[in-house]
Amino acid sequence: MEADGRRLFYTGDFRAHGRKAELFKRLLREPPSGVDVLMIEGTRLGRAESSQDPTDETAVERQCVEIFRRAEGVVLVAFSMQNVDRMVSLYRAALRADRDLILDLYGAAVTLATGNPNIPQPGADRVRFFVPQAQRVKILRSGRFDRVRLIHRDRIYPEQLGPEAARLVLSFRPSMIRDLERAKCLHGAEAIWSMWPGYLHDERMLDFRQFLDRHQIPLTVLHASGHATVEDLVRLAEAMKPDRVVPIHTAHPERFASIFGHAEPRRDLEWWEV
Numbered sequence: 001m002e003a004d005g006r007r008l009f010y011t012g013d014f015r016a017h018g019r020k021a022e023l024f025k026r027l028l029r030e031p032p033s034g035v036d037v038l039m040i041e042g043t044r045l046g047r048a049e050s051s052q053d054p055t056d057e058t059a060v061e062r063q064c065v066e067i068f069r070r071a072e073g074v075v076l077v078a079f080s081m082q083n084v085d086r087m088v089s090l091y092r093a094a095l096r097a098d099r100d101l102i103l104d105l106y107g108a109a110v111t112l113a114t115g116n117p118n119i120p121q122p123g124a125d126r127v128r129f130f131v132p133q134a135q136r137v138k139i140l141r142s143g144r145f146d147r148v149r150l151i152h153r154d155r156i157y158p159e160q161l162g163p164e165a166a167r168l169v170l171s172f173r174p175s176m177i178r179d180l181e182r183a184k185c186l187h188g189a190e191a192i193w194s195m196w197p198g199y200l201h202d203e204r205m206l207d208f209r210q211f212l213d214r215h216q217i218p219l220t221v222l223h224a225s226g227h228a229t230v231e232d233l234v235r236l237a238e239a240m241k242p243d244r245v246v247p248i249h250t251a252h253p254e255r256f257a258s259i260f261g262h263a264e265p266r267r268d269l270e271w272w273e274v
Contacts, residue, residue, distance in 0.1 A: 006274045007032070009240065010039040013249065016232040017056035017224060018085045024232070031239040037274050038242035042250030043227040060224050061089040061096075064192065067220060068097030072188030074165040075099070076172035076180075076217070078208075079194035081107045084114060086194055091120040091127065094169045100126045100156075102170040105135050108151050128156045130170065132179045161185035174208045181215075191219045234259060 009032060016024040068075055079086050087107070094101040101120055103111070108129055111121035120127045129151040131139075139148055148155075161168070162185040172191070180186060191212060193200060200209075200221070212219055228236070237245055237260055245263045247253040256263035266272055 006036045007034050008037045008274050009035045013041050015228050019057050028239045035240050035242040037244045039246045039248050042247050045250050045252045056224055057085050057089045061093045063222055064093035065096045068099055071190040074168045074170055074189050076170050076191040078172050081110045099167050099169050100128050102128050102130050105147055122151050128154045130156050132176045134175050158183040177211045186215045189217045191217050193221045194223050197221050
């Protein structure tokens, strides 16, 4: 953004360890010039991370393959459908483990919205769609039957989940618990939590935790962060050479001064001049 001859650059949330890592490398090679202020995220600053956490999407895919191959039944994966990189990792892992990837109507909408035929979507090999009760009710109320027609050839129904469980990787959300219990498809199931682990401790996840205990479903936390490492934050700032660095989206803005030297933490709702 440019105003009165001053240039402000906002990074948004980014990472250099996703499936589009080459885009970050290109930015480092060809950074914008004359940046006065760099507003940069710092979500991972201060977060405790295990040395055993996957470092990138390739590592996530590799570990998913191991779990998919060993699981006796369906593998339930809780992840953000908007994390398209993760969806691709799960799809590739499912194919390698000889399983089908099961998405819901929201997943179908997200994949089609990418406009990228390489993303798993209706019509793709071994991609199928399950419509849970909550989504069926929404379709009935809205009359949007076109969304169901879009996936009807690739649809899997509750009565199919049990017999086919050992060949399925199912995108999961807690609102689907009753659907899966009624389908009696949880024998030998395993679960993967593929989001920030901190969410698991939220009281809203109590039903999910009780569901796992009730059916003795083992849970594996398997996630590569959607945010940049501190090292990559520094690499970007060094490439762009801004006059000032303003931290945003971080719980530890005070740490930026020791990392960047020319940081200016700003409070939310504070007006300041570029």
